[in-house]
Amino acid sequence: MNGDYKTSKEAFVSGTTGSTVLHINAICSVALSSIALHSALTSRVAVFRSTPFFVEWILLSVPLLLSMTVYAEAPGALSVLLLVATAVLLLLPAIENGKALPTQVDDGTTFVGDTGHRSASQASLPPLPALSTYRAHMMLMTALSILAVDFQVFPRALAKCETYGVSLMDLGVGSFVFSQGIVSAIPLLKDPSHLRKSFGYKLFNTLKRVAPVAVLGLIRLMAVKGADYPEHVTEYGVHWNFFMTLSLLPVFEVLTHCLILHMPVALLGLWIGVVQQCLLSFAGFGDVLLNAPRSNILFANKEGLISLVGYLSIHIIGLSVGTTILPPRPSFFRKNIALLDDGRRTGIDLVAPRQATKIVAELFSYTFIWWGLFAFVRLKLDVSRRMVNLPYILWVSAFNTSFILGYFLLDMFFFPTRISRVKDSSDPTGKRFVLEECFAGNRAPPLLEAINKNSLIIFLIANVATGLINLSVKTMYTSDGKAMLILGGYAYGLCAFAWFFRSRRLWRF
Template identity: 50%
Template structure:
């Protein structure tokens, strides 16, 4: 092993992370950037699209600076972003109505009830599904989650990225640990879409559904296998205690939809939130009572299973996170929080998915769940469940932390949408089908076009980021780079990744 490879692997070994508060403050910069961008859209550009370069400056650079130069003082960065925002708000007047610009896809303006970019699924649907009213907050949330992950996988290779934000060895919280779990939570949120479009999907025979899901996830498994071959073939620095010798995050991500499908019979009778917590408790019992924690810590790597013990053992914990994301998806994606419950009992139909969204009720529901998850995390900490949060085993405290954080930030994005792009007044009317039928025009809000572009082709963006990360690491010794060189390379990296997404915004290359 070369001295540099050993040094680089040592730089991500034995880390214990930061604090939940520190990670939350760093992540709050993402909310501040949306406040700035929304202010520019409503007060400066108004009916015109914000140019790519301005969006890159307002949306991507703040995220990069929050985890590098301002990592130890993210509150100052948030203040720097909000100061010009306040000046613009004070010097301009709010327009009566802002017609949000549409992406230049060559297809003309999108219908208010057209299927949003996040409203896609790995599940095959034989007939044209009902449309969901777009929810810009979810697009913004998923794009920011992707960006934090994309930035982190290369930034961690430079000394300008604090070691406290890199993945923890066994226990602890960090920004990169948050990114992995958020990716899984996000996939759970959008996995609610096929269930909303066709509630009978839960009752369909398991074998055909599992076959369809496996076929859909084969490309992701193939990517995971290719990654293993490339890492081994190029002697690329790796950290085996993260997932194991051959396992990686792509493999975990591909298996989760299969496991969720196997649980469909239970989802018909048990709320996804309770099922998610139940799986998390079983995961914790297997770790603390049945010895899996010691197995991960000390078992020798003698065969294929023990060689990948971290990835295999953590899979149940990630399933818990995926199910908790699913529960939020069933609350926030349909027009009202109780829509899915009414759908399962036959009091609503998928045809009502296009109704105007009740964002106020959705915000209240999200706030309630966020309080519950943060409270349960506090209880787990007070009771000293396990030895703390562990991304390595995806234990119960880790699942609760991921659920609490992501639910809170979806709420934050939704509230900002409601403040900057308020929904027109609605008029309720009685209906034979439903007492909650609403007659109103759709909200003019939409996510920033750059974030829509990133979300629309999330998987190609993620793959491009992985390729560029490998190329950068093979072409230079990143751990010896100065702060100036580090920020130059990272800034160019963000510009290329987001620029490619911007160029692809009119097409969907590959669904995630």
């Protein structure tokens, strides 16, 4: 790559100071508006109950691309357009679902410390449409922004901040880690006794699972250095990259299992964030990150190494959300931990209908707490994604919890919860039934389900495609019209790949 262009390109994505939290929230709210329109269309118009790929792409991908490019300065206007169309569709009567609700749950009950009727590994959590939608939209916005940032049509205020500030791309990195934390709750919900298994056993299995991601990190390092690709060194360091961070977080999570047994997961995540801030403010880590010369391999990658504790905090807070929204009740995981020693029944079947109102109430409480703490801490400290300091941790936690809550509320509005007759968990005979509120059984939009199923593969392809496009086109000097054509084709290609493999999981991480 031409040296002058490489230098100009690195300067193009460097030195930014970001935007505002309200502006970023407005841009991301377009995702909620697009889901509202999609839900209104599929719940009111019979012919769209099964939407073709092109319609899915138009409704769910194009608005996200527009929100960070041509509508980036007025995302509210784009949301209004989508919501007006939604409001018109709401004038139509809802189509009856026609799906019968179960009169009882599966006979197999999950036990703590017991492998009777059904083993923990065999237990499965029912799908959660709001979570699939959230994870897929987050992935899609991340994939779009990593290429869009290389074009002038993408405002510089949305690019990663140099040291302090808030931006759309700063949020994407933390949200990816938060999302990873949510799904890491699944094995702990299926088998809480996993927390007490030997450290060596858990470490070995975790290393096997994350090894491919670590290899991807090394491959990316060699590819970037070999192609002389423009780099923003202050993101992670000279040799470090995001794949390396992702591969280490599950390993560090194993170290926290002994603490999860004795304290609330969200509180543990917060305390890790406080430790990170203390390291930055009082142990000299912040000064090292900002001022130390890159004199050896450790200092050359100081951003990637120093940020690990902060990203672990985000991962654990995401884990706490997973233990709240994935099981039938928010209290499921806490009760399992309390009963871990005596091996008694959990009292709640893992596959029982989810109680939507209780989950939403808990999410609302966490949303209020995280935004409140963020506002308080920000009075004294600026947000820094580069450091992954406490304000950044709280911002990422508040934002992601809020948007998961938003997807839940949209789900409840368009596909209302109903009352189901289920077994009374307090009756040892299993013969008594009670009425419980549960989801009606809708599913996430097919395109978003497809993206969620192979999200890491899609993220990898997005990185490769971004590199190839940048090597082929001088993106920094590309006109807005041509940039939108390239970005539209890129978005279409990623979504088409996900759609083609929607019935297969290519890689489980």
